[in-house]
Amino acid sequence: MPPIPKRGLNFDFSGKSIIVTGGNRGIGRAITEACAGAGARVAIIYRGSKDAVDVAKQISKENGVEVKAYQCDVSDAQLVQQTFKQINDEIGPVTGLVANAGVSVVKPALEMTKEDFDKVYTVNVLGVFNAAQAAARLWVDSKYQGGSMVIVSSMSSQIINRVGQGKPLNQVFYNSSKAAVSSLVKGLAAEWAQYDIRVNAVCPGYVDTDQTSGMEQSVREHQAGGVPLGRFAQPHEMAPQTLLLLSEHASYMTGQEYFVDG
Numbered sequence: 001m002p003p004i005p006k007r008g009l010n011f012d013f014s015g016k017s018i019i020v021t022g023g024n025r026g027i028g029r030a031i032t033e034a035c036a037g038a039g040a041r042v043a044i045i046y047r048g049s050k051d052a053v054d055v056a057k058q059i060s061k062e063n064g065v066e067v068k069a070y071q072c073d074v075s076d077a078q079l080v081q082q083t084f085k086q087i088n089d090e091i092g093p094v095t096g097l098v099a100n101a102g103v104s105v106v107k108p109a110l111e112m113t114k115e116d117f118d119k120v121y122t123v124n125v126l127g128v129f130n131a132a133q134a135a136a137r138l139w140v141d142s143k144y145q146g147g148s149m150v151i152v153s154s155m156s157s158q159i160i161n162r163v164g165q166g167k168p169l170n171q172v173f174y175n176s177s178k179a180a181v182s183s184l185v186k187g188l189a190a191e192w193a194q195y196d197i198r199v200n201a202v203c204p205g206y207v208d209t210d211q212t213s214g215m216e217q218s219v220r221e222h223q224a225g226g227v228p229l230g231r232f233a234q235p236h237e238m239a240p241q242t243l244l245l246l247s248e249h250a251s252y253m254t255g256q257e258y259f260v261d262g
Ligand code: NDP
Pocket: 021, 022, 023, 024, 025, 026, 027, 028, 045, 046, 047, 048, 049, 052, 072, 073, 074, 075, 100, 101, 102, 103, 123, 127, 152, 153, 154, 155, 203, 204, 205, 206, 207, 208, 209, 210, 211, 212
């Protein structure tokens, strides 16, 4: 396999300011790096990782653009509104959002609890909505036209993954939360088209991140074997489709899910 390029996406994002939730690690970090590499200022939203501020500083230094980290739990609507306003003042005006922060609970449905439901849905559905609403409010209030948001959903919005011998992966709340996101994307795209705001989803297949690092080797091999390209993705392979959707080149694309699943 030829090396997968990390840099060199030919987008010109100079003048853009983009918020990436969960932008300090995994897929979000790769998207942050690609946006900064294209010349955008980037605000990383993180929940609690100790090194998020240093990650932002490093990406900023490597790309010669402003990248700042903001601690904010996306499930707290009021805090999200405040933080987005602060970002807009400090490194804005914000032009794009990548609502990427997400979590999973893996256990049999017979053992799932209300706490598990809350853990997944308050981030994957409510957190995505909070971020989308806060960005849309900034744009509607300032009469900014052309805002684009990309929600990082999952192939799990459509597919129940198997771990071998016909057994499912046991993440019903994760799967159903991502299916909810599919509908959210379509609904928000329809409502906000009047403000020239576009809303789309990128649906990754398996990606090598902390979320998948705990997978047993046998399960991992089984999963990779089910992917036509025969492997998990690297995080930065989610960046090209995301940047395309954030860019003006995607001016007629809204309300869609784009699968990047090998
Ligand atoms: P990681 O587990 O590597 O990172 C999760 C990120 O989300 C972290 O930056 C974390 O911040 C942030 N986060 C979690 N909860 C909150 C919260 N309440 N408020 C603010 N930030 C929060 O995830 P991935 O990179 O693997 O996944 C990113 C997205 O892609 C998720 O939506 C996931 O569902 C989706 N996805 C992932 C796939 C995969 O195979 N990895 C496949 C398909 C979809 P902190 O570091 O501070 O905890």
